[in-house]
Amino acid sequence: MKKSILLYLFILALLFNVFTYAFFTKNQKSENERSEKIEKVLRDSLDIANNNLFDANYFSLETNQNAQDYFENQQTGEVLDFTKLIPFVKDALMSYNDKPEGNPYTGFEQLSERKFIINKVKVLNHRWIIADFNDGSIWGEVIVKYFINADKTVSFEVAETVLYPKR
16 A cells, blocks of 8 residues: 555646646747747847937938048048037027027018927038027927138028918
């Protein structure tokens, strides 16, 4: 009787180990498949986000090699660093917001008691800037031409502007 109990316990322990091994093997396999699916979805999402970012930055001085090459001075060999130029140009345009009559490069005179100021600026290439402006109630966008002068100052010229209707 003692031998049969030990035999039953041994068989029971053996079955328990076999079922435990099978469960954890199958569980590990399903976890690996699940993590591979999640990894694939994340990679696809990252690729989509990268493509969207590339498309959004297509018109940008940071990614336009032809516009960057424009800043090489052929006569003196001097190269303007576009990474320093972009904030310099943005700051120069935004500094006109401090004028009492508003920023003159919005393309509009003051229409109400509030002045037009430029909120956001994006340098598109070696010649153009697009900017968003408002006076608190009227919003618009403007394309501004910019020129780097020989004395390393920036001059601006309004190319096109648009106002959005009030809602």
